Amino acid sequence: MQLTSLNAISPIDGRYRNKVENLSGYFSEEALIRYRVLVEIEYFIALCELPLPQLEDFDHSKFEALRALYQDFKSEDAQAIKDIEKVTNHDVKAVEYFIKERFDALGLAQFKEFIHFGLTSQDINNTSIPLSIKEAVHAVYLPNLIEVVQKLKDLSNQWKDVAMLARTHGQPASPTRLGKEIEVFIKRIEEQLKVLEVIPHAAKFGGATGNYNAHQVAYPKVDWRTFGADFVEDRLGLTHSFPTTQIEHYDHMASLFDAMKRINTILIDLDRDFWTYISMDYFKQKIKKGEVGSSAMPHKVNPIDFENSEGNLGIANAIFEHLASKLPVSRMQRDLTDSTVLRNVGVPFGHTVIGLKATLKGLGKLLLNTDKFDQDLENNWAVVAEAIQTILRREAYPNPYEALKGLTRTNEKINQQSIANFIDTLEVSDAVKEELKGITPSNYTGI
Template sequence: MSLTPLTAISPVDGRYNKATAELQPFFSEYALIRYRVFVEIEYFIALCRLPLPGFIPPDKNTIERIREIYADFSEKDALIIKEIEAVTNHDVKAVEYYLKKAFEQAGLEKYKEFIHFALTSQDINNTAQPLMLKDALQLVIIPFFESLIETIQYLSIQWKNISMPAYTHGQPASPTTMGKEIRVFAERLQIQLTQLKSIPVPAKFGGATGNFNAHCAAYPGIDWIAFADDFVNKTLQLNRSRVTTQIEHYDNLAAIFDAVKRLNTILIDMSRDIWSYISMNYFSLAVKKGEVGSSAMPHKVNPIDFENAEGNLGLANALLEHLSAKLPVSRLQRDLTDSTVLRNTGVPLAHTLIALKSLSKGLAKLSLNETVVSRDLDANWAVVAEAIQTVLRSIAYPEPYEKLKELTRTGHKITQKQMHAFIDSLDVNKKMKTYLKKITPSNYTGLASQMVR
């Protein structure tokens, strides 16, 4: 069977192929090969800029021709590298041999031994893969999070004056507004997104065991540490880990994965809350002509976008957890377990992207049922007990909490009539009674509306 969205094992490349297409330039096998080619060529050019003693570098025009190798790199070129790999059984060495052949064909044979000069495979992998992750985050994942935050902020403004019962422990509590409760998620997401952006994307570059052994053996007079810092930090715009084994220690990569996981966890929380509000009929979902909610129950309009998001976010977090827990651990100077794990970096981000798109779609379908929300508020007059006992405390009224507890903690609904009768029974002046009667479940929302700007 040929590989198509119908035959792919993973739903990321199958059912959800269109939803994850934006990530293919960063996490496909083709992408990994292309990024490796990019690093190898830029490293060669960096060597030319030193320059090495006795080494006459190519002129500027030739340098630009060399850069065209990765600028014009195609899937056909990647297939050639895969054919070489079938012989070498080594993916990075296959890239080196491909580039040497390309140099020969361009009349640059005298330079070819400076391709992958004094490097180990992880000098390429531990720069190419962080670059892939950085670009995917900056160009795809973070913009989708930012767009979702904007949507949530917009909805919070639309609903900022819609009073609703709050629910703590599943029971009616002091009222709030729908806008403020939705805005909670926007603020949480923004804080964690800022943290994600602040984490340096790390890279390793220092030879077979991180000591520049081969570099120093060939050219002992060069400051290779300064060279590597400049190449990684300025040319590649990554953050070089200076003291390493053969591999990057991955601590900051783990921090990145944990940061994405926290963002996803917030979205799981939001998905479940909105799902609950839909089940309470606080929200209705727009009906799309031709869609089916159930194969047996024709009336069903299900919150599938929020359920889809929750499921994909859970999958993403399980994988992100493994990445952040496994990658910083390696036997002695290096074992190969990081290699196969790193190849899956795109999978949790793909599930995250699917979820972000599902949530955007679901939020666009929401319609607030103000009548239902208002009805629930009016059916829960016990929630103003907090306000009344607090006001009474402010005037030193004896045991107001206990008196309100006796009235409201009975297991029965408290009506407006009962609450006003209680207020009438209080030994306070008429002005205070009038003030207390003005407190309703709808207006007892504190500063909730002001928190949404």
């Protein structure tokens, strides 16, 4: 059966493929193979530039042809490597054999035993995967997240003067401004971005158990630790982890996933708030011609984008949580559980991007219902009681809290007139009374 969007098991590769297709260049099987080829080629070039004695005669003008093996990497190349893997039953060894075949074709057969020289497969995997994650974060994840943040900034500025009844514990509370409430989410995300941006993308590179055993026994005069650090940091742009076991310890990768999880949690909080505001009629939603809101109720326009986002971000967080807790744990010098788990790192990225796009779409459909904002404020004059009792405290009025409590904690309707009547009974100056009467639910919004 040929894989299509209709028969794919995962919705990432099915229903939502068009939303996350650009992630395939970082997290697909073909992408992983290409990154492995990249690391193998750059490692061989680094050995030539060291140089190892047997590579002193290597023609450096051939570097361009070698780099073309990953720069011009095609699906046919990936398939050729998968065909080799059917024989080797080892994915990284298949990459090595593929490159050796290309060396033969380029007339470089005498040098091909220095491909993968002294390495274990995890030297390739634990550089390829962090590199793919780093590039996906910067090329796909951050642009989508920043687009959401920018949309929030636009809306926060657009609605900065919109007075809004706040609710604590679901009950009417001191009024606020809509723009400020959105700004809370902006600040929360930006604070977590500061954390995310300083997390290293770390890679292991040091042989079978991390000690450069094979390198050291073959060339004891070479400073292999410095070589490895320079290769990982200067050539690949990653942070070199040392010492390690056979594998990268994944602590920094876990930190990255935890940071992304916290950002997703903030977005879930935002999704739920806007879902609630829509249910309260604070917002209408733009209607697209031909769309159906409900199969049974023609009037409905459901907040499906915020629901879609919440669901996908929740799935992403569940997987991020497993990755962050599982990857740093490995028996002795290494077990193989990290290998199969790492093949899923693109899955939470995919669900996260789907969630970000859905949030952005939902925000773009919001239509402010100012009448509902004004109506809620007008129906809740009791919220100015806090302002009145605070000013009375300033004036050293006896028991102001208790006085306001007696007024507001009844089943009688509190409105502008009943508040004014109460103020008239207070033994304060006329100036203070005028000050108190000037407070309304719409202007008692703080700073």
